[in-house]
Amino acid sequence: MNQDYICAETLTEEVLSDAVADFFRRVRPQRERLFDYYRGQQPVPKGEAVRGRPNNLLRVPFPRYITEVHTGYFLGLPPTMAFDRPETGQVFSALSAELGLEHLLFDLGRDLSICGTGFLLVWLERSGLKACRCDPLSCFSIRAGTAGAPLVGSVRLFQGQKGETRGILYQADRLYPFVWNGTNVRLGAPEENLLRTLPLIPFSNNCQGCGDFQQVTGLVDAYNLLLSGAMDDMQSVANAFLALYGMQGTTQGDIDNANRTRVLSLAEGGRAEFVVKNLNHEALAQLENNLRRSILQLSMTPDLSDEGFAGNASGVALQYKLWGIEQVRAAKERSFREGLTAFLSALDGGLAVLGCGAGLAEGKATFYKNLPQDHEAMARTLLSLTPVLSTRTILEHLPWVTDAEEELRRMEAEQQAQ
Numbered sequence: 001m002n003q004d005y006i007c008a009e010t011l012t013e014e015v016l017s018d019a020v021a022d023f024f025r026r027v028r029p030q031r032e033r034l035f036d037y038y039r040g041q042q043p044v045p046k047g048e049a050v051r052g053r054p055n056n057l058l059r060v061p062f063p064r065y066i067t068e069v070h071t072g073y074f075l076g077l078p079p080t081m082a083f084d085r086p087e088t089g090q091v092f093s094a095l096s097a098e099l100g101l102e103h104l105l106f107d108l109g110r111d112l113s114i115c116g117t118g119f120l121l122v123w124l125e126r127s128g129l130k131a132c133r134c135d136p137l138s139c140f141s142i143r144a145g146t147a148g149a150p151l152v153g154s155v156r157l158f159q160g161q162k163g164e165t166r167g168i169l170y171q172a173d174r175l176y177p178f179v180w181n182g183t184n185v186r187l188g189a190p191e192e193n194l195l196r197t198l199p200l201i202p203f204s205n206n207c208q209g210c211g212d213f214q215q216v217t218g219l220v221d222a223y224n225l226l227l228s229g230a231m232d233d234m235q236s237v238a239n240a241f242l243a244l245y246g247m248q249g250t251t252q253g254d255i256d257n258a259n260r261t262r263v264l265s266l267a268e269g270g271r272a273e274f275v276v277k278n279l280n281h282e283a284l285a286q287l288e289n290n291l292r293r294s295i296l297q298l299s300m301t302p303d304l305s306d307e308g309f310a311g312n313a314s315g316v317a318l319q320y321k322l323w324g325i326e327q328v329r330a331a332k333e334r335s336f337r338e339g340l341t342a343f344l345s346a347l348d349g350g351l352a353v354l355g356c357g358a359g360l361a362e363g364k365a366t367f368y369k370n371l372p373q374d375h376e377a378m379a380r381t382l383l384s385l386t387p388v389l390s391t392r393t394i395l396e397h398l399p400w401v402t403d404a405e406e407e408l409r410r411m412e413a414e415q416q417a418q
Contacts, residue, residue, distance in 0.1 A: 004143040004151075004202075004209075011142065011152050016169060016178065017185040019155065023140045031115040031137055034211055037063040037220065038114045044224045054235040058227045062220050066213040066301045067113040074329050075109040076370030078102040079340075081363040082396060082404060089405035091358040095347065099131045107133050112205035112332070113212045120339075121156070122199045122346040129350040131343075134200065141202040154200035170200040195349030203339035206331040216299050223291045230284055246270030300324035326369075333367050340365055366396055 005019040036042050044057045083089045096102070104120065111118035111133070119134040138157045153171040157180070160166045169176040173196070177188040193199065205211060244250055247270045258264050264272055296303050302321055344360040351357050382394045395404040
């Protein structure tokens with residue numbers, strides 16, 4: 001589900017009005033729904049409850065589990081950047097620490113997992129270059145209808161001081177503030193975009209723009225309905241009825257006396273028994289297990305409670321169990337690289353204005369799978385390949401080395417000191 005607004009003409013006030021209206025009508029409600037699932041606030045489709053009957057509304061946070069597992073596997077170990085020029089690597093390291101880039105990218109990855117899209121904003125202040133994550137519930141992008149055409153612009157909406165809806169249309173050359181009155185857009189005076197590139201950068205979770213649990217929300221609803229109904233039945237069993245046979249003359253006083261003395265006086269041929277609802281626990285357990293397995297299997301999420309993830313499992317067996325989430329991770333990486341390149345270009349634009357252009361967009365990102373690893377065995381393997389691999393390649397693949405360029409500089413400084 002591509003979430004860009006497609007326009008087939010010049011971006012005018014009328015076209016922007018249609019884009020904002022489409023966002024409020026179609027895109028934002030879908031994203032809000034997915035965020036509700038992540039927060040565990042999704043509806044339980046039980047229908048109207050019978051008066052006097054238990055009405056449990058249980059919500060199992062499968063969406064949160066799916067999102068945290070996929071995001072942690074993809075960005076739990078932050079990506080590293082390699083640059084041809086050492087000075088570029090130094091500039092990136094300093095800027096990454098200043099902007100909190102690792103934290104920023106992980107929060108962005110969580111947005112991608114939940115609703116399929118995310119946004120980063122880059123801007124200039126007197127104190128320097130800034131960047132932040134923008135809420136996908138208030139941002140969208142606009143793309144031309146021509147095949148292969150680049151983004152026309154991105155829009156961020158916010159509430160004005162008087163409660164009105166305002167926004168900014170970001171384009172490569174200009175920024176256009178506007179006011180939305182519920183029907184139409186009124187553009188304000190344009191401002192020059194000093195970055196000379198799109199400052200509000202959209203990221204996509206995959207080529208379809210789908211979240212990681214979006215396809216299994218129906219199964220999640222069925223799972224919540226099953227558990228809620230089972231809990232209702234359990235409470236109904238606890239509230240069993242006492243049936244008296246052949247005791248038509250029983251009064252409320254007789255019942256109160258029996259409750260007080262715990263003794264029932266029955267007539268000849270009379271009997272008493274509790275009327276309860278028979279529950280098939282085995283059938284409920286089987287259905288619950290099938291739904292759980294389907295949710296995890298169709299969302300390509302490994303079940304970490306599976307005994308197959310024990311420490312004695314072979315590497316091949318683990319790779320087989322992680323094959324599904326690995327395909328998701330590969331798709332995430334391909335889409336993420338495009339947005340990351342645009343983000344680095346925006347940072348380059350800001351650095352150029354500050355007089356310290358660095359060419360960050362030319363860097364090569366390396367992503368890591370966040371898995372428990374035998375670091376000792378990995379180090380031995382990499383060192384054994386020293387005759388055929390460069391020192392930089394070996395350092396880039398060591399998990400505890402976050403900046404290969406910095407490590408090479410330290411090695412060179414130590415050699416000079418010796």
